[in-house]
Amino acid sequence: MSENKKEQEIVEALKAKLGQSLLTARIQKPRRIFATVSPSALTDSVKFLMESHGLRHLATITAVDLGKDIAVYYHLIGGEITMNLRADTPKTEPKLPTIVPMIPGAELYEREVYEMFGVIFEGHPDLTHLILPDGWPENVYPMRKEWKTDAIKNEIAKALGEKLE
């Protein structure tokens, strides 16, 4: 696999750096790496990837509802390499450290994930509504699997109804 040399290099370096905290790592295809880290090692690994391997561009943050957990993907890009760094957090109490101090461009993405999935990013400067309107019913995270249309609709009606009185 000499063609994926750079990818191999990054994975090896990450393994050496994180040790136990690196849960999985695979090179999906040329230029694409998927890796999972434990939430506690998230900021360290982002910092390491940024500084040692030049993966400075955060394309976006994706959250996926896995049922019990919420998986949060950080798509980090540097040159031609795209690193999809994943950290899982339990759905009952979803919490992750913020990466805004390292990558200011992450601000809006974290707010979006917060709104849609309810993941709290600890240390975020302004974790408020970005897309959903003010007065959005509390604890309704529309992108979570358990929230179906009708349920969301009812919640909004309730929120609006209360305000009418």
Next chain:
Amino acid sequence: MKNLSENTFSVPFGPQHPALKEPENFMFTVDGERVVDVKIRLGYVHRGGEKAFEARTYTQGLYLVERICGICAMAHQLCYVNNVEALIDIEIPRRADYIRTIIAELERIHSHLLWVGVAGHEVGWDTLFMYAWRDREVVLDLMELTTGNRVLHASNTIGGVRRDLTSEMISRIRKGMKLLKERTNYYKAMIPKERTLMKRAVGVGVLKPQDAVALCAVGPTLRASGIKRDVRRDDPYSAYDETPFDVITYDGCDVASRVLVRVDEILESIKILNYALEHLPSGPIAVRLPRGVPAGENVSMVEAPRGEDIHYLKSNGTDKPERYKVRAPTLANWPAVGAMIKGGYIADIPIVLAAIDPCMSCTDRMTFTEVNSAKSWQWSRDELRRYSLKWRGK
């Protein structure tokens, strides 16, 4: 910014505002004519796209993804088919790759010309707007000729493209490109010489290279700050691995550079188009697919006219995706806009905003409007009345 003088006040920009073609809200704190702070609120055109993907089959998603944005429809669709094709693990015919490249570049020219016009309009130069939009008609006509639609082309399918290019179409595209090249060269020569325009663009909305990187800006906005990043070169898809082109960068870091980057990119697109038309391989335009999409995940990226467009797909092996995430280029550029606007003039807001070529529809793409069972939910009249009552009650 600590000691604001007493006469600062807030100027709302949107959700409805003549400078914004789509609704979005910016709250500017201004001191006289100077802007001291900006707050962005998104979501006014949220349509629930991401949730809707989870309720649709892959074929239905093909058409939903186009409707994220009317202008970069091709870019989003291309990103989508790349994702699905990667999961199915099929190799699509080379001819289809080339046709995709051709349509994508036509779209880029259309988007950039549109933008040049809008930029003119934002600084009050409607003549440039009229001229650029007249030339854009050439591209739109070519789009209609090749795909059947002026916008929302629906030209891709999973496994190839839906329409072949005939030799007559190719010669018509060539003719159109010749005309556009002439017009674009005219703009390229004229714009830097037009002093009133340059007075409004040079040194306005400055985004330093280090800020551009830190704030994760993308596309022409990033390239106008001198950073050479282009998905077409870094992570080639379709036929971009074979087509030669230059990644245009300018070092001005201001609105003027963003104008020039786009004008030059039109010329590059014409170059790519001519190459692709020249080297268009023969063969089929689509392959038959195996049934179903295997479980797995994939990330694909496309250089949309406005910048890097990234989609994430997670499949669970059924006919509907488990999760589909879209991040359109405009969202990536919003943090940079804040940096560009602070310290500038109110009069510069429209042009600075316009300079990232914002597409609000791209930015907003998910709410609760449509979910499972493909049933669409809209506000009933009763709800609308209550909503309006609530507003009037204020």
Next chain:
Amino acid sequence: MAWEVGLLALLSTLIYPGIIFLVVIALFYQWVDRRFYAKLQNRYGPIYTGPRGILQPVADLIKLLAKEDIEPSAVDKQIFRAVPVLILTMPLTALFMIPITGTWALASFEGDLIFIIFLMTLIAILAFLGGWSSTNIFSTLGGMRAALQALGYEVPMAVSFMGPAILAGSLSVSKIVQWQASHGLWAILLNPLGFGIVIVAFLAELERIPFDIPEAETEIVAGWQTEFSGRKLALIRLALDLELVLASGLVTALFLGGPTGPIPIIPGIAWFMIKTLVLVLIFSNLRALFARFRIDQMVSGSWKYLVPLSILQIVMLELLLGWLSF
């Protein structure tokens, strides 16, 4: 026969060359401006109402007059209602002092040029008041910009007006026209710079591109006019059209010899129309050429370039007069 004189005076004030005539040519010039501007931009402009769309401005005016007049509850009602009426009377009053049919204007007295300048200042102040009384944030900004802009263009404009006045030795517009007619010499020949400055200043006065800063659509919606609608807006729009006639008429009178010409058979009104039309076309052409300035660029540019140039023009004129010993 006193009543006949009185009737004639009344008719000439009301009909020709008074209010009705002025409104008609104001609407006609609006059509000319729109058509020419459209042609320059590769468009058609108005084409449907009347032959070649010539009745479009009339239709627009009637439409606006018939529309609902919405008055936001937060506005300062008295000023808000007074502004459209007052702003219409300003250019109309000023136009009475401009010779249109012959070398004499309807009203003329020594110093009426100063009075016209005063009326034009009032227009800017009214724009400011209109914006301020609307209490809308965009209107307020637009009104402030209108006032700021007036600070920029008024001084060079007034100084440039003095060129023809020095030539004629009078501050009456009619006398300046007569001087030019009797000497067979247009003031533009001795005041080319002044002419250019006045054209630029009038672009600003008329709030046209590149100086449409007080109503910059993409920045502050419609500026100071944002909250006006229906009848009020109709009056304001008519006032702006009349301002265009005033601008071209005043430039004609001061620099282009007024309603007189080298061929005596052609009546004065025809000369007036020809010269003002040319000026309207110049204004339209300039409108199509430029992007909008920023308010700070406009004001500083005006003080940096226009004011010194206008003073230079006066000095040059004095030297020239001394040399020619008029």
